[in-house]
Amino acid sequence: MQFIQTNKKQSRFETERASVPETGPERKASVTIEAAIGIPLFLFAVLCLICMIEIHSIRLSILNAAQSAAKKAAEDTAVVPVLNTAELKADIINRIGIERVERSILDGGSRAIQCEQSFLVPDTGEMYIKVKYKVRIPLPVFGNPSAEFSEEFRMNGWRGYQNGEMDGEDGQIVYITERGLVYHEDPQCTYLQLSINFVPYAQLSDLRNEGGGIYRKCEKCVYGPPMAGIYITDTGGKYHNSLNCSGLKRTIHAVKKSEAIGRGACSRCSH
Secondary structure: OHHHHHHHHHHHHHHHHHHOOOOOHHHHHHHHHHHHHHHHHHHHHHHHHHHHHHHHHHHHHHHHHHHHHHHHHHHHHHHOOOOOHHHHHHHHHHHHOHHHHHOOOEOOHHHHOEOOOOEEEOOOOEEEEEEEEEEEOOOOOOOOOEEEEEEEEEEOOOOOOOOOEOOOOOOEEEEEEOOOOEEEOOOOOOOOOOOEEEEEHHHHHHOOOOOOOOOEEOOOOOOOOOOOEEEEEOOOOEEEOOOOOHHHOOOEEEEEHHHOOOOEEOOOOOO
């Protein structure tokens, strides 16, 4: 009887001992293995996110530059009905900024942008713009992979201005923006056609706009510390983190001057 009680006590002791968590080398080894697996996976996820953001940024830059360059090409084709794709490409690169293009993840820099498949329909003056390019995937995988993208859109032919007059209506035509306080007589005014430049933030303190003023952060798109590269314009007074910022957009409306009530004349293009 005494022997049976001893076994019961011993069994209870072993159970209590098994419930005590390990604190020795086994536990430390387990934590080390978890860290060795978890940290690389976390860093890989962060790298993928950064890669996606950069791809999205360069795509927006190319699309915006292509649309702006196509507008200029439409004016040129009104005189000579031929679409110069080489000039279209050069204009796109110039509007993005050659430094931005060469330092981006484009596979080959400026050579990656191709516009040869763009064409003009002479009968209608309509342009079909197709910009192809390759983007490097900066991930630690074999083969240095790249992905091919294209931006395609159609643009109607440019039929010229009406010498400031609208057919069949009395009144001079002026150009306004949604938030602007002045009207413009010239649709190519520099206040309407922004020249956007991508510059390193470290150089910002040495840069000045055309009026000699410094650049301050945009309250709409700059939160916390600015990015390594920022966007500025020649005539603006703010720097931006995003090309999608409304401060870098201009929605232009052509209206009769009599409808531009409450707006003053632009000091640059209006007389």
